[in-house]
Amino acid sequence: MSETIPAHLSLEELDRQTLLHPLTHVSRYASGNSPQRVVERGEGVRVIDSHGRSVIDGFSGLYCVNVGYGREEIVTAMAEQARTLAYYHVFAGATHPQAIALGARLLEMAGPRMKRVFFGLSGSDANETQVKLVWYYNNVRGLPKKKKIIARHRAYHGATIMSGSLTGIPLYHGAFDLPFGLVRHTTAPDPFWGGDMDPARFAQQCADDLDALIRAEGPETVGAFIAEPMIGTGGIVPPPPGYWALVQEVLRQHDVLLILDEVITAFGRTGAMFGSDVWGIEPDLVSLAKGLTSGYAPLSAVLVGERVWEALKEGSDRHGILGHGFTWSAHPVCAAVAMANLDIIEREGLAANAREVGAFLRAGLAARLAKHSIVGEIRGEGLLAAVEFVAEGAPRRHLPKEWAFSSRVSALCLEEGVLARPIPFGDIIGLAPPLILNREDAALIIDMVGRAVDRAVSEH
Ligand SMILES: Cc1ncc(COP(=O)(O)O)c(C=O)c1O
Structure with missing residues (x-):
């Protein structure tokens, strides 16, 4: 232990003297003046x-x-996998049974629009991967200017440089020089603060605002729109009626991909397996994390739809092997946890x-x-x-x-x-x-x- 930390501290004191906590007032916490x-x-x-x-x-x-907590079935799956194969990677053609099983299961659950699964560790890295895929896609299509990503005010997409830029919450930007240049934000679909407009009219207003933003930026510069099916951290707000049909029409008109961030909404949270089932959304790319393992192990997944998959195949002849991936991509213990977790979600x-x-x-x-x-x-x-x-x-x-x-x-x-x-x-x-x-x-x-x-x- 560091010389500056006295021995025999309580757990609480030791924490205040050692950890830098997310979303916490740093100085108040360190001096014992905020809750713990x-x-x-x-x-x-x-x-x-x-x-x-x-x-x-x-x-x-x-x-x-x-x-829920304390599910023995998941604990057993985790232990058995650690015993059998604690780690192997999925780089350069290597793979393992748990990655294969989980990938196939997620594609089966998502339906025929989705063609491949890329595994990461967090919601933030899933959205980071999404942006790279959108850029790759438009490079392969010979549209190198079509790179901006439009997100929504009050969105939460993560806290890394790009996912934190997509996040539409000022707290994540101010002191960090974010958002990063290629990101724009449009209206949050919260009809409660939509003035006197009835919710359906407000949905139209949101779609009109998105359309106006894409036109102002130039559709040839806008690669994708990213959104949660319903606002999550920004206030837990379901979209107003008609919102998703109107927004998807705007995206189609301008050849803009839809990245659906289902990090909160998937795996039963919204009363269906995916938020896209609740609101009739047809995304090009989907981000999954959180409920994929119910938090028993860190794992995220990016579902890649047909358009981007075709570009990835085409691009590999030109650009060579895919220059993207993490040591922990498709970690076998995390994948085993996800399988056991999905068993429970489905069976119960x-x-x-x-x-x-x-x-x-x-x-x-x-x-x-x-x-x-x-x-x-x-x-x-x-x-x-x-x-x-x-x-x-x-x-x-x-x-x-x-x-x-x-x-x-x-x-x-x-x-x-x-x-x-x-x-x-x-x-x-x-x-x-x-x-x-x-x-x-x-x-x-x-x-x-x-x-x-x-x-x-x-x-x-
Ligand atoms: C919708 C959404 N996307 C992405 C993230 C980021 O996930 P992580 O904290 O695992 O990076 C979150 C986290 O709350 C989220 O709610």
């Missing part, structure tokens, strides 16, 4: 901290533990459960919170739910920033026994519990969030 929780165990939908306190994980870690019908229990959760929250005029909207899809708080009266306004209302509600939720995430686009708390959630635990969440909101309201 040491999570030691997980069981089903619950996590247990270092004080032995058990709470419902209403956010599945970071929207990822779809099958977790997409259907997410649909059914998710609807129960949102309806229960709506009934429990109906008395609070500060609650502007309760929305979601499958087991994704958001409660948005607004100031009273018209026109619609945000609450005073200094109230930090959603952070307060989130802190009170934790006191009541459920982890719910504050989302900083206005005042929103988000829920994304494990897909194994039953009605009894959903009812507990409704009560806990209800009491937390009662308490937060009574403070003002």
Whole structure:
């Protein structure tokens, strides 16, 4: 241990003196002035901290533990794979049975539009790969200027240089000299803040804005549009009716590829195996991670559709072998975990459960919170739910920033026994519990969030 770190520190103190944490106020944390929780165990939908306190994980870690904690079947698959073949790569024609099985399974699940799978480790690297594929595609087509990528404000696509640029959240840009040059952002499809427009009209407005941006940039310079099927980290907002049909029409007109970031929405989260099934989306490229392994091991996948696959084949004669890949691409232990995880999702019908229990959760929250005029909207899809708080009266306004209302509600939720995430686009708390959630635990969440909101309201 470093000489500057005294021995015999508590776990909490040792952490504050050693780790640089994501999404954390660095100096406050280091000096002990911001919250900290040491999570030691997980069981089903619950996590247990270092004080032995058990709470419902209403956010599945970071929207990822779809099958819940402590699944022996996955643990066994992991151990057996580590024993049989802990590691091998997939470079230069090498492969292994787990990569082959998982690749075939994902293509089968995705349907005939998708032709190949590329494996990585995180949602960020999946989106990084997507951008490289789009650039490669247009180089092969002899369109070297067609390289810009349009993302949406309030998008979250990751935190690396390119995926962080695609992310449409200023916090990820300001101090890091991002976004990187070839990225543009268009309107976030959140009809709640769409003024007086009805949602269908707002969907048209979003498509018109995208069309106008592509024309202003020059369609010959725009390679792809990237989006989540529904806004995730930017506020958990399902798209307004008609949005995806209108947007896809604009993309077709301008020969712009569609990268669908299904890192949150796939594997049952939205009540279907993929978000594209819920909203009728036909992507050229798909990014997968999180629920692919339910967080038991890091793994991402890029699904490559026909157009890009044809260009990759053609390009290899010209450019030689594909200059892209990671040491851990298709890691056998991670692939074995994914196989066991998908077995559970399919066998236990977790997409259907997410649909059914998710609807129960949102309806229960709506009934429990109906008395609070500060609650502007309760929305979601499958087991994704958001409660948005607004100031009273018209026109619609945000609450005073200094109230930090959603952070307060989130802190009170934790006191009541459920982890719910504050989302900083206005005042929103988000829920994304494990897909194994039953009605009894959903009812507990409704009560806990209800009491937390009662308490937060009574403070003002
Ligand atoms: C939609 C979406 N894409 C990409 C990412 C980035 O994934 P990772 O954190 O694994 O890099 C996230 C993470 O939350 C996400 O929600």
